[in-house]
Amino acid sequence: MKKIIVLFFFVASILVLAQTNEVTVDAAHLQYKINKNIYGQFSEHLGHCIYGGIWVGTHSPIPNIDGIRKDVVEALREIKVPVLRWPGGCFADEYHWMNGIGPRDKRPSMINTNWGGVTENNHFGTSEFLDFCKLIGAEPYFSGNVGSGTVKELSEWVEYVNSDNVSPMTELRKKYGRSHSWGVKYWGIGNEAWGCGGNMTPEYYSDLVRRYGTFMKNYGKNRIFKIAVGPGGSDYNWTDVLMKEAGRYINGLSLHYYSFGDGKPAADFTEKGWFDIMKKSLMMETLIDKNEKIMDKYDPGKRVALCVDEWGNWFGVEPGTNPAFLFQQNTMRDAITAAANLNIFNNHCDRVRLAAIAQMVNVLQAMILTKGDKIVLTPTYYVFDLYKVNQDAMLVPTKVKSAGYTFEGQSLPAINCSASLDSTGKMHISLCNIDPDKGEKVSCDLVKFKADGVSGKILTSSKMNADNTFENPNVVMPESFSDFKLADNKIEVNMPPMSVIVLTVTGRHQLPPPIELKNPKSGLQYKYYEGQWRSLPNFNLLTSKAEGVIDQIKIPEKNSGENFGVQYEGYIKIPENGNYTFYTNSDDGSSLYIDDQMIVSNDGEHASQERSGTIELTAGFHKIKVWFFQGGGGMSLDASLEGPGLPKRSIPADMLFYEPK
Ligand code: AHR
Numbered sequence: 001m002k003k004i005i006v007l008f009f010f011v012a013s014i015l016v017l018a019q020t021n022e023v024t025v026d027a028a029h030l031q032y033k034i035n036k037n038i039y040g041q042f043s044e045h046l047g048h049c050i051y052g053g054i055w056v057g058t059h060s061p062i063p064n065i066d067g068i069r070k071d072v073v074e075a076l077r078e079i080k081v082p083v084l085r086w087p088g089g090c091f092a093d094e095y096h097w098m099n100g101i102g103p104r105d106k107r108p109s110m111i112n113t114n115w116g117g118v119t120e121n122n123h124f125g126t127s128e129f130l131d132f133c134k135l136i137g138a139e140p141y142f143s144g145n146v147g148s149g150t151v152k153e154l155s156e157w158v159e160y161v162n163s164d165n166v167s168p169m170t171e172l173r174k175k176y177g178r179s180h181s182w183g184v185k186y187w188g189i190g191n192e193a194w195g196c197g198g199n200m201t202p203e204y205y206s207d208l209v210r211r212y213g214t215f216m217k218n219y220g221k222n223r224i225f226k227i228a229v230g231p232g233g234s235d236y237n238w239t240d241v242l243m244k245e246a247g248r249y250i251n252g253l254s255l256h257y258y259s260f261g262d263g264k265p266a267a268d269f270t271e272k273g274w275f276d277i278m279k280k281s282l283m284m285e286t287l288i289d290k291n292e293k294i295m296d297k298y299d300p301g302k303r304v305a306l307c308v309d310e311w312g313n314w315f316g317v318e319p320g321t322n323p324a325f326l327f328q329q330n331t332m333r334d335a336i337t338a339a340a341n342l343n344i345f346n347n348h349c350d351r352v353r354l355a356a357i358a359q360m361v362n363v364l365q366a367m368i369l370t371k372g373d374k375i376v377l378t379p380t381y382y383v384f385d386l387y388k389v390n391q392d393a394m395l396v397p398t399k400v401k402s403a404g405y406t407f408e409g410q411s412l413p414a415i416n417c418s419a420s421l422d423s424t425g426k427m428h429i430s431l432c433n434i435d436p437d438k439g440e441k442v443s444c445d446l447v448k449f450k451a452d453g454v455s456g457k458i459l460t461s462s463k464m465n466a467d468n469t470f471e472n473p474n475v476v477m478p479e480s481f482s483d484f485k486l487a488d489n490k491i492e493v494n495m496p497p498m499s500v501i502v503l504t505v506t507g508r509h510q511l512p513p514p515i516e517l518k519n520p521k522s523g524l525q526y527k528y529y530e531g532q533w534r535s536l537p538n539f540n541l542l543t544s545k546a547e548g549v550i551d552q553i554k555i556p557e558k559n560s561g562e563n564f565g566v567q568y569e570g571y572i573k574i575p576e577n578g579n580y581t582f583y584t585n586s587d588d589g590s591s592l593y594i595d596d597q598m599i600v601s602n603d604g605e606h607a608s609q610e611r612s613g614t615i616e617l618t619a620g621f622h623k624i625k626v627w628f629f630q631g632g633g634g635m636s637l638d639a640s641l642e643g644p645g646l647p648k649r650s651i652p653a654d655m656l657f658y659e660p661k
Pocket of ligand 1: 364
């Protein structure tokens with residue numbers, strides 16, 4: 001009997017252990033920066049996003065800055081919106097930008113056929129949008145009209161906004177009060193070309209991308225970043241055709257994906273509706289994985305960014321509101337899916353380098369709801385507030401072993417997570433428990449980061465459909481969180497049901513120590529290979545044609561002009577502890593490794609292009625390796641760096657060494 005009892009407790013304790021959620025936060029290899037643009041937003045001329053939500057006009061009794069709501073600006077500044085997409089959406093492909101410039105009382109009106117057939121008076125146009133972006137500190141992202149606009153129209157918009165030359169467009173801009181260009185970087189070539197943007201085939205649209213893109217010119221120092229329409233959800237054939245036919249002409253490919261509810265208003269659901277939206281929302285991971293695989297086929301160097309520039313939950317509108325205005329409440333359910341999606345984007349930041357939640361104010365999964373002069377900050381807003389610490393921080397890879405959240409026989413992982421290391425050396429662990437019924441114990445094991453302090457913030461509620469209303473605006477708000485224990489470099493966290501927790505961990509990033517060299521000599525060793533490649537081969541498996549020592553990372557003078565590759569190896573002497581950004585600028589592909597970790601990925605056949613990566617290093621010698629290949633056509637290679645007290649420049653000869661065998 002005693003034996004049976006002992007066995008029972010043994011098995012029970014194993015089961016309990018097996019149920020603990022385990023997160024490994026591994027700071028050994030930090031390779032990718034979480035582009036802050038992942039935290040971008042979308043604003044469309046739809047319902048009360050622009051009119052009433054952002055723009056109230058200069059004569060409004062609602063406090064405004066030249067027509068733009070002051071309360072909305074203040075709230076958005078707080079969450080550090082990095083980039084803002086405008087004017088649509090479907091609206092973009094009917095928008096004629098020239099109707100939105102000049103004196104407002106002279107601007108022609110139009111019908112907003114997509115969103116309720118209402119009159120659009122064009123009072124919020126190019127300069128108002130750019131003023132708004134400036135006020136909130138966001139980079140503008142224009143969505144160009146390809147569906148019903150001409151090449152000339154889009155090319156002239158770029159010229160109006162970005163050129164400082166003398167031309168009819170720049171004269172027009174000057175006439176309307178703006179002497180110098182704004183220098184807008186992000187431009188979309190249409191919107192949802194497979195749907196409201198023109199119902200095109202991917203083949204036809206690829207040609208339009210090439211054509212419209214050709215006439216979207218760079219002016220001055222500004223280099224525009226062209227984003228083509230990507231797939232809606234799981235239309236992988238669209239991605240394949242676009243990447244094959246137009247991939248080399250673009251900088252970004254969009255992905256649109258909404259999690260649709262059952263048509264009922266956002267706060268009207270039971271656990272079935274909760275589970276259903278969690279499941280749909282977590283599909284984002286599969287969509288990104290599959291699209292990434294296709295993009296990798298055509299663009300192994302990950303030059304083209306995947307821009308998830310419309311995402312979020314789409315529910316029925318609030319009772320009594322115009323169904324075409326897409327005005328929906330926002331609950332704890334939205335907060336949880338926002339956190340889960342941001343974790344997915346962070347974890348895929350090598351390819352996902354821009355995203356825009358739909359939408360910013362009063363439409364779909366909004367940050368802010370307005371009614372007259374009142375505003376409400378939604379649970380989703382507070383997730384963006386908690387997660388802003390991840391903007392431009394280095395991704396710290398995590399592995400999650402999660403318990404299941406089971407509902408009516410179906411199961412999803414209860415816990416999802418991402419982590420980052422910011423430029424001040426603090427680590428942030430963003431945890432999300434999607435289970436609305438059950439709290440979870442999560443054990444976070446820190447690797448190569450010696451923690452000495454932890455603080456936390458939490459967003460949670462005891463009700464699945466808890467929301468912030470105009471009457472009760474502060475129901476769902478972040479609070480400080482302390483239900484965790486730090487011991488043996490592990491953080492044991494007690495996560496309540498349906499909670500988002502961001503932990504900030506102070507301590508020391510344990511960097512690989514510098515390498516001791518016995519007899520360092522100036523220069524790097526290089527090996528020269530010949531062969532025909534479309535991306536970098538594994539030089540370690542090839543036999544070199546020539547070898548030598550070179551003072552800097554440059555193409556050896558003796559080369560065949562085409563179809564060759566070079567491997568450079570040695571050590572770089574780092575002057576002081578800190579973050580260093582390395583760049584390669586090459587034609588064709590290249591990659592740069594520090595201490596055997598890939599820092600710059602610039603692979604593939606391409607014209608001269610720069611890519612970069614950042615790594616924290618201790619003072620002293622570190623291994624450096626650069627791979628380069630040349631196909632045909634132009635050829636160039638430069639490797640540069642930037643670090644504490646070091647302005648960006650080609651890696652100088654006096655930092656490069658090798659050790660003769
Ligand atoms: O965000 C609302 C609409 O959803 C956008 O206008 C369109 O691009 C998408 O279908």
